[in-house]
Amino acid sequence: MTDLAHIRSDFPILQEEMNGHPLIYLDSAATSQKPTAVIDAISGFYQKTNANVHRGAYTLSDTATDLYEEARARVAGFINADRREVAFNRGTTSALNQVAYGWGLNNLEPGDKVLLSLMEHHANIVPWQLVSRHTGAELIYAPYTDSYALDVDALESLLDENVKVVSITAMSNVLGTINPIRHIADAAHRAGALMVVDAAQAVPHMTVDVKQMDADFLAFSGHKMLGPTGIGVLYGKLDLLEAMEPAEGGGEMISDVQLDSSTWAEVPHKFEAGTPPIAEAIGLGAAVEYLEKLGMEAVRSHEIDLTAYALDRLGAIQDLTIYGPTDVETRGGAVAFTLADIHPHDIATILDQQGIAIRAGHHCARPLARSLKAPATARASFYVYNIRSDVDALVDGLEKAREIFGVA
Amino acid sequence: MSLNELYREVILDHYRAPRHHNHLDSPDGSAQGNNPLCGDEVTIELNLNGDRVSDVAAIGVGCSISQASASMMSEAVFGKTREEIDELVRKFKVMMAIEESAEEVVDPDRPGSALGDLEALQGVRKFPVRIKCADLPWITLEQALESAE
């Protein structure tokens, strides 16, 4: 185990109170907190180097462009990609929409299938639904097993020659399940399908190597990995990005514009229409630098330790049900649960009054929630700045919930 | 502590043993409400005898506040005329600070005088994120009444 307790002072918000109690933040799967290094990178950019990128004929704009492109290079290195393979956008949602509209809309036909899983976030379902309305492609879903692992056998049996895209989350934001992407990618490629990876939860919490995964496209968000909101990444293999149509048009993404047609800029710029989120990209670069300093191995082992402790302590609470794998090696630090007949929303309110932030509801994964027969769950999720005493506070808070609801 | 004001005994009682919780055979009006943020769902069905609600059902899944509010509401509207219900809805919304009014609906010296059990929900006012839970059945009731017209 690697103890990261010393880094808590890097996160100013952890000094705040909520409802008169020290803030205990257990909702990092929704969004992470930001270290001073990231906050400073953003405000420093606005104070000293703010200008638009790729268009100025003056030094300040050159500097801004350099910083923006340096951030891209750093992010690319972080996932073992080439910088031309990393397009910035607003986040995972917008990256997945880019693939669905850019690739899907232009390549899918009636009779084609898009293979998803039952544990997908709405961001990896709805764009495909929208595009299938135009293309006539069908969406099919791989189930999960009784132990909350993706049912890879079932997935492979669904994988016939009509499947053109397999789009799967690398780590479930509800169950915590880590999916064997490389294995699925190999199967997808054998069947002639593209492998798209929703890595919104994976990139922040474990080493992600796009080459090792053999992902064709991969999407993630800055704000879940210590970076700011409003910035995300679409990774794509170079040849695929070069062949793919942009989903958005506008300034910055063109090579030439005629009255009735245009040609596109080089990748990745053709996927970055309009003024990009410049400060946010630089903030994300700083977040990646921070994570690299911690080391992703250390991040992962810290979370394994914390998750094991949480599963242990939560598991000891009577009438508490955990929805997710029990083996910490196969899961991340998002722990979904229910407690007796206390609705998760009520659990969240009771914890909130004790300064503890968790999420309650369907976590933007309604098909999963329905299949769990738990329309709503409570979810605690951990990151680098959480410590064991956060888990202890959660457990005490849940005891309080039992008391208020008179659960014997 | 304010949590005890929120989770009053009556609220937990209505949550655990909701009243009017069986579907009606062929309701004159019905509506379904849900809160996509937290997943609360409520179905309201009603029969009208002239201007009067002669039967009502409030069925749903969700948090204690939304489900208790639905259950208490079903008791409160049972047997009431449209006009009486309009007044009830108005008083409820004022109590919950959903509608503005100079009037204090709830008389602390005579608890229950205006809204009965429903007054137990006034603690929700201190929890702004939960007000929409309490309000969901009421929005749905208005839709069910409209559908019966």
Ligand SMILES: Cc1ncc(COP(=O)(O)O)c(C=O)c1O
């Ligand atoms: C697995 C997963 N996919 C996609 C998203 C969407 O990310 P964003 O809202 O940053 O676009 C999230 C986060 O909410 C997520 O957890």
